[in-house]
Amino acid sequence: MGELEPDHRYRLSDTERDEALGNLRLAFEEGRLDTEEHERRTDAALRAVSNTGLIPLFEDLPRRLVPSAVTAPEPVGPAPAAGSPAVPGPREGEVAESASESSAPAKREGRGPNMNGLIFLGGFFFILWGIPAITSGSAGALIGWAIFMVVFMVPAVTVATVQGLRRRAENRPETEK
Structure with a gap:
């Protein structure tokens, strides 16, 4: 074809x-394919080395099912520098992101610090370090434990709380805003 x-x-x-x-x-x-034909074409796709090896597998299927390796040419231009990530462009039918969105790191939608992990870590260090520091009455141990909590745990919990509040505010219906 x-x-x-x-x-x-x-x-x-x-x-x-x-x-x-x-x-x-x-x-x-x-x-569109029976079980045997699907297995045969799947095996052939797994063994395909180049994009032209896929052509016979999709000749009798609708155009929308033909993979981009067969329909779209490989982008022409210099290869990315070693160590720099390659950023693919939008595929056919996709809308390109705005410049500010595409240059920003990928946003972890709905995810922030792992609160269960933070609670576990705080509890672990409280049992391992806090309780012995309190029971021994050692000023150095208490100060060290307090510094750890202030430097590591308080900022992490604060960030998680602020992100949670922002997510809730973003997900509220317009009538409540």
Whole structure:
């Protein structure tokens, strides 16, 4: 099928191979492939070395199921410098993020410090260090334990609390704001 010919041949990445496997799974779920055909094409996709190896697997499937390794050319330009992360552009049908969002580190939506971990850590150090410091009455041990709590635990709990309050404020309906 001539329309599936990519601009050039290149080796597949794990991500591109995973996309092809996902599209084959979708074709199977839609009833376009029977079990044997799905297994055969999945095995062939796993063995494919280059993007052109995927072409025969998708020739008789709808265009929306054809992976980007076959339909989209590999970006042309200098390779990223060693140690710098490669930032892929948006795929067909995706909307590009604004410049401020794309340059910012990935936002961990709905996640902050692990409060269970902080509670465990605080309790662990209280049992291991705080109780002996209190029972011994040693000023040095009490001061060391207090400094630890102030330097490590108080800021972490404060950050977690502020993030929780911000999340709640962002999730409130407009009528409550």
